[in-house]
Amino acid sequence: MTPRQLALVLETSEEVSTPFYVYDTDLIRTTCRSFRNLPWPDTNIHFATMANPHPRFLSIIREEGLCLFVNSMAHLDAAFAAGCGPGEVVYAASAMDESTMEQAHRSGIRVILDSLGQVDAWRQRYPASPFGIRCNLGTMVHARRTRGGYFIGPESRLGLQPNEIRRLAGAPDIEGLHLYAGTDICDLDYFERCYRTLTAFAHFFPGLTYLDFGGGFGLEDSGGQPFDLGSYGRMLVHVMEGACSAAGRHLRMVIEPGRLIGGRAGLFVCRAVDIKPVGAQQGIGVNASSAQFPRPLLYPDSAFHPVWILRSGRVVSGAEVPSCVFGCSTYSRDFLSWNCRVPGVEPGDLVVFGNAGAYCAALYTRFLGFPPAAEVFS
Numbered sequence: 450m451t452p453r454q455l456a457l458v459l460e461t462s463e464e465v466s467t468p469f470y471v472y473d474t475d476l477i478r479t480t481c482r483s484f485r486n487l488p489w490p491d492t493n494i495h496f497a498t499m500a501n502p503h504p505r506f507l508s509i510i511r512e513e514g515l516c517l518f519v520n521s522m523a524h525l526d527a528a529f530a531a532g533c534g535p536g537e538v539v540y541a542a543s544a545m546d547e548s549t550m551e552q553a554h555r556s557g558i559r560v561i562l563d564s565l566g567q568v569d570a571w572r573q574r575y576p577a578s579p580f581g582i583r584c585n586l587g588t589m590v591h592a593r594r595t596r597g598g599y600f601i602g603p604e605s606r607l608g609l610q611p612n613e614i615r616r617l618a619g620a621p622d623i624e625g626l627h628l629y630a631g632t633d634i635c636d637l638d639y640f641e642r643c644y645r646t647l648t649a650f651a652h653f654f655p656g657l658t659y660l661d662f663g664g665g666f667g668l669e670d671s672g673g674q675p676f677d678l679g680s681y682g683r684m685l686v687h688v689m690e691g692a693c694s695a696a697g698r699h700l701r702m703v704i705e706p707g708r709l710i711g712g713r714a715g716l717f718v719c720r721a722v723d724i725k726p727v728g729a730q731q732g733i734g735v736n737a738s739s740a741q742f743p744r745p746l747l748y749p750d751s752a753f754h755p756v757w758i759l760r761s762g763r764v765v766s767g768a769e770v771p772s773c774v775f776g777c778s779t780y781s782r783d784f785l786s787w788n789c790r791v792p793g794v795e796p797g798d799l800v801v802f803g804n805a806g807a808y809c810a811a812l813y814t815r816f817l818g819f820p821p822a823a824e825v826f827s
């Protein structure tokens with residue numbers, strides 16, 4: 450835990466006695482700026498609101514000059530409330546019904562369609578309105594299973610297969626090609642393979658103006674190295690140069706980072722109440738529920754959050770023991786950490802989870818009856 454993180458937690462815990470998230474606003478801003486410095490000259494960065502739709506979070510993103518990516522009408526409203534104009538919002542979803550399509554069209558945002566059926570429905574209703582298509586890539590790349598499953602390849606339910614994309618070749622109303630390779634990826638070679646495969650379709654579409662490479666940026670690789678945005682930027686320039694020469698015109702680039710923008714900037718904080726053995730582990734019962742910090746509930750095998758214990762204003766050090774952190778409900782799967790190593794904990798200690806700024810507060814569920822945790826921006 451950094452001295453700044455420690456100070457943020459202690460300051461906030463003086464004011465808030467219930468479980469809370471605290472966000473390091475400066476860190477969110479710094480990350481936004483690194484994305485804005487990516488070297489392709491014509492780039493739009495659209496923060497993926499599903500990672501954290503808190504109004505204050507979105508206003509910070511907007512102050513840093515980012516646009517928004519949304520996948521629901523509620524988040525579209527949030528994007529407009531955060532001051533986005535229609536040209537600053539990308540909307541991609543699947544199985545859009547008539548009313549959703551109508552709202553998306555009326556609002557004038559950029560829409561990405563997910564299937565040939567959705568393309569037909571859009572064209573019938575709005576023949577003069579261009580759109581983007583989500584490209585699955587099929588077997589053109591060896592798709593990877595990432596957190597949450599497959600987002601491309603034969604096992605993925607999302608996007609148009611290569612033969613479907615080819616059937617649309619020559620269509621003048623397709624303005625964008627969209628790809629989302631997967632989530633929590635640090636392997637730049639994998640991104641590059643996927644991106645280059647997408648660009649192979651660029652010359653099919655005479656009305657193409659942009660390529661949207663989606664998000665998927667991991668916080669750190671298995672060796673603990675943070676995502677290498679510098680090398681990523683250099684790779685993008687090569688890919689975009691190739692795409693523009695294949696398409697025979699200049700193309701804009703869009704990306705949709707979610708997790709990496711605020712993931713590290715957030716901490717979740719609760720208090721130890723009851724310590725008891727759980728199997729061979731130190732069981733740490735806290736005054737919070739996984740309903741308030743749900744990633745370990747949804748991704749029990751892969752949600753990794755560092756855990757720190759604070760006592761009397763300091764991080765507790767010393768011999769670590771295998772531990773789990775369990776919530777204050779009766780639900781048998783109410784764990785905030787299934788498996789961690791921390792020193793001996795005492796009732797009253799603060800229990801702090803790192804990497805909690807993305808897909809944490811946003812996943813809150815009313816199941817079990819606990820209120821959403823407070824969210825504080827420092």
Ligand SMILES: Cc1ncc(COP(=O)(O)O)c(C=O)c1O
Pocket residue numbers: 497499500518541629631632633663664665666705706707708709
């Ligand atoms: C289409 C699309 N774009 C962007 C994102 C954000 O991705 P990440 O948080 O992995 O960067 C998602 C997340 O699922 C997505 O589905």
